[in-house]
Amino acid sequence: xxxxxxxxxxxxxxxxxxxxxxxxxxxxxxxxxxxxxxxxxxxxxxxxxxxxxxxxxxxxxxxxxxxxxxxxxxxxxxxxxxxxxxxxxxxxxxxxxxxxxxxxxxxxxxxxxxxxxxxxxxxxxxxxxxxxxxxxxxxxxxxxxxxxxxxxxxxx
Amino acid sequence: xxxxxxxxxxxxxxxxxxxxxxxxxxxxxxxxxxxxxxxxxxxxxxxxxxxxxxxxxxxxxxxxxxxxxxxxxxxxxxxxxxxxxxxxxxxxxxxxxxxxxxxxxxxxxxxxxxxxxxxxxxxxxxxxxxxxxxxxxxxxxxxxxxxxxxxxxxxxxxxxxxxxxxxxxxxxxxxxxxxxxxxxxxxxxxxxxxxxxx
Numbered sequence: 317x318x319x320x321x322x323x324x325x326x327x328x329x330x331x332x333x334x335x336x337x338x339x340x341x342x343x344x345x346x347x348x349x350x351x352x353x354x355x356x357x358x359x360x361x362x363x364x365x366x367x368x369x370x371x372x373x374x375x376x377x378x379x380x381x382x383x384x385x386x387x388x389x390x391x392x393x394x395x396x397x398x399x400x401x402x403x404x405x406x407x408x409x410x411x412x413x414x415x416x417x418x419x420x421x422x423x424x425x426x427x428x429x430x431x432x433x434x435x436x437x438x439x440x441x442x443x444x445x446x447x448x449x450x451x452x453x454x455x456x457x458x459x460x461x462x463x464x465x466x467x468x469x470x471x472x
Numbered sequence: 473x474x475x476x477x478x479x480x481x482x483x484x485x486x487x488x489x490x491x492x493x494x495x496x497x498x499x500x501x502x503x504x505x506x507x508x509x510x511x512x513x514x515x516x517x518x519x520x521x522x523x524x525x526x527x528x529x530x531x532x533x534x535x536x537x538x539x540x541x542x543x544x545x546x547x548x549x550x551x552x553x554x555x556x557x558x559x560x561x562x563x564x565x566x567x568x569x570x571x572x573x574x575x576x577x578x579x580x581x582x583x584x585x586x587x588x589x590x591x592x593x594x595x596x597x598x599x600x601x602x603x604x605x606x607x608x609x610x611x612x613x614x615x616x617x618x619x620x621x622x623x624x625x626x627x628x629x630x631x632x633x634x635x636x637x638x639x640x641x642x643x644x645x646x647x648x649x650x651x652x653x654x655x656x657x658x659x660x661x662x663x664x665x666x667x668x669x670x
Contacts, residue, residue: 326654
């Protein structure tokens with residue numbers, strides 16, 4: 317997994333939230349992983365912690381889909397957005413059984429897990445800039461607050 | 473043709489007794505104070521030896537002009553003979569050892585307690601490096617490109633994983649663009665550097 321990520325991605329990190337350590341127990345805190353273009357366009361997101369196999373699987377899907385987009389000749393931004401919209405809507409259909417094309421005609425509330433919400437978000441607004449969606453992912457999908465506060469340690 | 477001067481009148485010789493020379497003094501060699509001459513010569517030699525010793529101990533310094541022995545002998549007073557300088561030869565010129573600038577810098581650098589972080593993967597851009605000779609040059613001799621702002625590249629760390637993380641997102645994006653890679657960004661709570669706070 318490490319070799320694949322190091323070979324295909326340049327990794328970096330950013331602190332966006334905080335949590336509390338109360339009596340040695342962590343309260344709150346979460347993680348969101350973004351696969352982006354060098355220009356900061358988000359191709360895919362993993363909301364929440366996952367194991368190494370899941371991370372590797374998602375990383376491979378991003379790399380192979382990006383290669384396919386290049387092979388498809390998706391040069392213009394509009395064409396590229398349409399390609400990634402279809403990629404996320406296909407996964408939404410296959411893995412979460414939600415037909416994105418009939419989404420407007422649904423009269424019941426969707427019950428999606430975090431990854432389903434990510435696919436729905438990126439199918440609705442493909443290739444967003446990272447600064448446009450990170451608050452949405454962190455606060456609406458992960459239910460965490462974006463914060464610059466340091467980690468708080470509460471001693472009992 | 474030479475003409476002999478006329479003899480002086482006797483009244484003149486009587487009025488100027490200081491002008492008369494003692495009989496038998498004309499044509500004799502003048503008496504010389506050889507002990508004073510020897511003492512001054514030895515002092516000059518001692519001075520020469522001390523200068524030579526200083527030059528040998530300071531090879532990088534420019535040698536001061538050597539005083540010639542004849543000049544020193546002329547300038548030395550002749551009345552009181554100075555004692556022969558046996559120990560003055562080396563104690564008169566104290567050796568001043570000026571430490572090398574690189575040694576001073578090395579002595580003043582604090583010791584690091586932690587190992588430096590591993591370097592990020594090599595990139596095509598290489599910052600201009602100072603050559604060894606640049607440390608010995610004066611500031612106006614250092615080429616201007618040595619002070620050009622080098623593209624700083626933050627050191628990546630793995631933080632206990634197998635993935636190399638850069639701590640600057642802008643630099644990571646630049647590196648991804650250069651190496652035709654994608655960007656992997658983790659948004660986290662807490663401090664990624666400390667496993668207790670992640």
